[in-house]
Amino acid sequence: MSSTRVTLGFLLLNFVTVIVSGVLKLPITPDRGTTLIISSNNTRVSVEFQCLRHQHVFNVEVVRNIECTTKSCSGHIIQADSSSLPLLDFNRKFTWNLKSSALKAVKIDFSNTGLRQINPSDRCPDGHSYTLQAFQTTGNVSVGKYCRMGPVVASQILSPGSFSLEVPAGQKLQNGRFDVSVGEEIKSLAKMTVMVPKGTSSLNLLSPNFPDSFPDNGAMEWYFQVPDKHKTALQFLNVTKPHCLKKETAVEYHGKGRGAVVLSLSDPQPEQKQGHFTLTLRNCEMDTRSAASPGLLLNLKVSSSRTGTPVSCKVDLSRMGGLSLHIEKLRPTSVCEMKVNSVLKEKITVTSKSELTFQDCLPEDIQVTATKTIECSVHKDCSETSYHLSVPMLPLCLPAPLISMTWTLRPPQHGTVELTSTFGPLMQSLPGQQCNDSIIFTFSEDDGTTIGHFCTPGAIQKVQIHTNMSVTVSGMGGKALRTLSKPVLLEAVFKEEISERYIFTVSPKKDTPVLLATPGWPVGMKSYSTVSWIVTIPPKMEAHLMFANLSQPKCSNRHTNIRVQRVGCLEEEYSRREDEEAESEITVNGNFYLNMSNCMPERGDFSVTTKITLHKSKNLLLTIILSVVAALLVIFTIVLVVVCVVIRKKKKKMDHQVSIYNPNGTSFLPGPNGFPKTREDNESHVYASIEDSLVYTDLLRKGAEMGIYGELDTHQPFPGQIVSQKPLVSEIAADDDIPVGVYQKFQAPPLPIRPPSHMQALQDNVIYQTEDPSEEENSPNLGPRLEPEGGD
Numbered sequence: 001m002s003s004t005r006v007t008l009g010f011l012l013l014n015f016v017t018v019i020v021s022g023v024l025k026l027p028i029t030p031d032r033g034t035t036l037i038i039s040s041n042n043t044r045v046s047v048e049f050q051c052l053r054h055q056h057v058f059n060v061e062v063v064r065n066i067e068c069t070t071k072s073c074s075g076h077i078i079q080a081d082s083s084s085l086p087l088l089d090f091n092r093k094f095t096w097n098l099k100s101s102a103l104k105a106v107k108i109d110f111s112n113t114g115l116r117q118i119n120p121s122d123r124c125p126d127g128h129s130y131t132l133q134a135f136q137t138t139g140n141v142s143v144g145k146y147c148r149m150g151p152v153v154a155s156q157i158l159s160p161g162s163f164s165l166e167v168p169a170g171q172k173l174q175n176g177r178f179d180v181s182v183g184e185e186i187k188s189l190a191k192m193t194v195m196v197p198k199g200t201s202s203l204n205l206l207s208p209n210f211p212d213s214f215p216d217n218g219a220m221e222w223y224f225q226v227p228d229k230h231k232t233a234l235q236f237l238n239v240t241k242p243h244c245l246k247k248e249t250a251v252e253y254h255g256k257g258r259g260a261v262v263l264s265l266s267d268p269q270p271e272q273k274q275g276h277f278t279l280t281l282r283n284c285e286m287d288t289r290s291a292a293s294p295g296l297l298l299n300l301k302v303s304s305s306r307t308g309t310p311v312s313c314k315v316d317l318s319r320m321g322g323l324s325l326h327i328e329k330l331r332p333t334s335v336c337e338m339k340v341n342s343v344l345k346e347k348i349t350v351t352s353k354s355e356l357t358f359q360d361c362l363p364e365d366i367q368v369t370a371t372k373t374i375e376c377s378v379h380k381d382c383s384e385t386s387y388h389l390s391v392p393m394l395p396l397c398l399p400a401p402l403i404s405m406t407w408t409l410r411p412p413q414h415g416t417v418e419l420t421s422t423f424g425p426l427m428q429s430l431p432g433q434q435c436n437d438s439i440i441f442t443f444s445e446d447d448g449t450t451i452g453h454f455c456t457p458g459a460i461q462k463v464q465i466h467t468n469m470s471v472t473v474s475g476m477g478g479k480a481l482r483t484l485s486k487p488v489l490l491e492a493v494f495k496e497e498i499s500e501r502y503i504f505t506v507s508p509k510k511d512t513p514v515l516l517a518t519p520g521w522p523v524g525m526k527s528y529s530t531v532s533w534i535v536t537i538p539p540k541m542e543a544h545l546m547f548a549n550l551s552q553p554k555c556s557n558r559h560t561n562i563r564v565q566r567v568g569c570l571e572e573e574y575s576r577r578e579d580e581e582a583e584s585e586i587t588v589n590g591n592f593y594l595n596m597s598n599c600m601p602e603r604g605d606f607s608v609t610t611k612i613t614l615h616k617s618k619n620l621l622l623t624i625i626l627s628v629v630a631a632l633l634v635i636f637t638i639v640l641v642v643v644c645v646v647i648r649k650k651k652k653k654m655d656h657q658v659s660i661y662n663p664n665g666t667s668f669l670p671g672p673n674g675f676p677k678t679r680e681d682n683e684s685h686v687y688a689s690i691e692d693s694l695v696y697t698d699l700l701r702k703g704a705e706m707g708i709y710g711e712l713d714t715h716q717p718f719p720g721q722i723v724s725q726k727p728l729v730s731e732i733a734a735d736d737d738i739p740v741g742v743y744q745k746f747q748a749p750p751l752p753i754r755p756p757s758h759m760q761a762l763q764d765n766v767i768y769q770t771e772d773p774s775e776e777e778n779s780p781n782l783g784p785r786l787e788p789e790g791g792d
Helices: 618-655 691-705 728-732 758-766
Strands: 005-008 011-013 016-018 023-030 035-040 056-070 075-081 090-102 108-110 114-119 131-138 139-148 152-158 161-167 177-178 180-182 189-197 199-208 220-227 232-242 244-246 250-255 260-261 275-282 297-306 312-314 326-330 337-340 341-347 349-351 353-359 366-375 386-390 402-410 417-421 426-428 439-445 450-465 469-475 488-495 502-506 514-517 530-535 541-551 556-557 561-566 572-577 587-588 592-597 602-603 607-616
Touching: 035 139, 035 607, 056 180, 090 108, 090 114, 090 180, 114 152, 114 199, 139 152, 139 189, 152 161, 180 561, 189 199, 275 297, 426 514, 439 488, 450 514, 502 514, 514 530, 572 587
Parallel strands: 005 035, 056 090, 189 220, 366 402, 502 530
Antiparallel strands: 005 011, 016 023, 035 056, 075 177, 090 161, 108 152, 108 180, 114 139, 131 139, 131 161, 152 189, 199 297, 220 275, 232 297, 250 260, 250 275, 312 353, 326 349, 326 366, 337 341, 337 353, 386 488, 402 469, 417 450, 417 488, 426 450, 439 450, 439 469, 450 502, 514 607, 530 592, 541 587, 541 607, 556 602, 561 572, 561 592
């Protein structure tokens, strides 16, 4: 860098005070390493400005030097006003001299803003005009004049060269930066990198020194970066050819993997269809002695278009009940081009009929989603309505399938949204309970708060949400929604107000643990919000609950609560607050409610994961054991009776006993027993058993034959109970009150009168048919509301 100096005209001064009309004093202190040149437009040179409009008389140029080695450069092009230089009232020119000590060029990066080449006589809209120059032995060559915002993204200048910025008086300098680095070894005075825009476009470039001639034997390069699936065509317009002494003017095309193609300026230029390429313009050795030789100058027009064929797609949603289709480009660098009614768009929303056009759009380039709003303001208008949440069938001409569908559900004031799945019960997607299905449901509140992610199959029979909410179904594993076999996914009904913010009806299955998480998990529940799970347990089973991943906040108002209560019972099975210690596991017999409520957290969140596992009831096991014991006792008793009967029958066969009837009232058994004892001594009045046919038929018939009884009555079956085992005939014969020869019909004693307690006992043993507890409850009441307590 040269030392600090100020140049006024051709004077070198260390400090300058500029006086305008004898009133305004402008002390100027240039930055270190800066040369400040103040030049006059006429021959008068003075440090005292006597004019009112000095900007029309004086020009200010700020010059900086940047030198590059084989590896790096000493600085970058940074455009910013210095506070020590009050130069706003002057026409300013900022120049950066570029020099490389090696054979390589100096590269300037314009990719942040890009440059657009203009005619040297034109002005830029923002007042900032840039100029590139290359210093040749024959003189300085202007590579071109540029404005900001264009396709030129880089330049390489053959050393030495310069880059300058001109700003008119009164125009504030816009801050900016262009990085400077070591470039390639080039054999032309400059190499410009041009990025061809996507889609259909056209740009113009000018030959060096335009509108003057390109220098003798000079060369200029343009490197065109062409997007995928694009083709380019070049035209030379307003061509002026020189008189050549040696060689000829020509253009060369170089592409990756292709050989060089050399053509004259008058030849038809080939269409470029294979990506990036380099165009080199070469001049001949001109005849400069003749004034009639105009030299070489031309206008290069580059046109670009897509190689693919546009695809037209007509979409009609007018009959789909408020459905909206959203199409959005995912990658800004994609060559995909979307149009609505011939208007180019980056995002498209279709609500009725539209004609869409897609060109070079791959499925991975765009995203297709759909939304629909279902609302009801008065409950009576929609209480009997069931809304089918189904995936719409969209036209196949869309370049990508539908990846998600969102329904916004707005029930009446104080109403509830009730959701059931047509694919079966839902499962909450949680760590350790991941979804394997092709689709997943996301339930969210109206403000965007996520309630949970769900899929099938699971144990959640239905979900009730007491607020406006939305349901989003999206594909998993890259599967498209339109390939589903069942278009209807969920049924939605607007119900009356419920006591909780969320209610889940759950029916666990044996050998399948169920994980349930608080709404919003792993984020905590909303302040003061409540949730209930109505859990139905199959018969002869019990539920084991384990509260895992429990996060408790510090409450500023009220308390958090976890409560378990059996259906139909007033007493709680389990209760826990954030300031209490309690077991993290509990076993519940029968259907139950699991209620949770949040406080107003001062810090921290309230979130819980509950694991429910079913086991066989312990009471059932005891009943089974007692039943087995009772059955064994019955079997033992039956076996014992059978054994006794068999023994008695064998004994009777061995004795061969014969009964002899004695009219005098004494019965005896002849044989080994000897003669009978007296009635007082013997046991003739004791019978092991009495057979009705012997007692009432044989004895009465023989008595009639002997003249003791009258006519034999027809025997009637014994209607009563055996009240005595004494010999019936002996008693009849011994009774003095009964007339001899007269038969008295036998009257059985009446049944004993059962006391009321006995009748009650029979009543208590009646088995009443009850509802199957395994059946789903229809909107059961939650019993006593487990409201969060208001204080400690």
